[in-house]
Amino acid sequence: MFKLYEKKEILFAVLWIVAYCVILGTIRGNFGDDSIYMLLALIVFTAGIAAFVKVNHLEQKYGLAGWPKDMKRYLSFLPVWILATGNIWDGFAPSYQGASLVYAVLSMILVGFVEEMLFRGFLFRAMLGKDKTIVAIIVSAVTFGIGHIVNLFAGQASFETVMQIIFAVSWGFILTMVCYKSGSIIPCIIAHSMIDALSLFGADNELADWIYIGVTIVTAIVYCFYLSRLRSSGSTVTE
Secondary structure, three states: OHHHHHHOHHHHHHHHHHHHHHHHHHHHHHHOOOOHHHHHHHHHHHHHHHHHHHHOOOOOOOOOOOOOOOHHHHHHHHHHHHHHOHHHOOOEOOOOOHHHHHHHHHHHHHHHHHHHHHHHHHHHHHHHOOOOHHHHHHHHHHHHHHHHHHHHHHOOOHHHHHHHHHHHHHHHHHHHHHHHHHOOOHHHHHHHHHHHHHOOOEOOOHHHHHHHHHHHHHHHHHHHHHHHOOOOOOOOOOO
């Protein structure tokens, strides 16, 4: 695996993403987010990614070395934290009960780690190494959104999937810019896990969902423009 990473880092990232989409899409379609199979698959992906990073001492490269310093520069990530609660703006109504809810919540927390490491970690950093910053940002954000088309294979309605893709692309730009400018992927992992976990508790209100998508798009434009004016951080550190 490390030899592939050294020789063809972008291919390495793409293979991870394809494997994740195919395997998790199949499990989600057959068993659902609340299944023990979903949780076990995500544990395997999480362990595999964490082991690869740890064994090869890549924590600094992938932004796992520490929390960003000088938080004021990034507005303390307030736009991120506020938007991360959007799934419960329409009320509180848990999608599952009992053990199913526990499995689903744990799965969504792990999804935050795995997807951030795949898109903001492996793919983004591989492309960034080619000195194509703008291309790397766009590809990381857009592929993250398009990756949600996997939900079509899970039996989700196409209209809902389109909404998710638009929403995810907007979030993709926010998280990629945060990761790039702050030098840390940790805030991205936390925010992503919050979004996915809270999605299990939101009420089903189409108007509120559209408001959330609209606010996310506007915030992505404004916040990413602000972040683009900042000099990128060379370190991540406050341990």
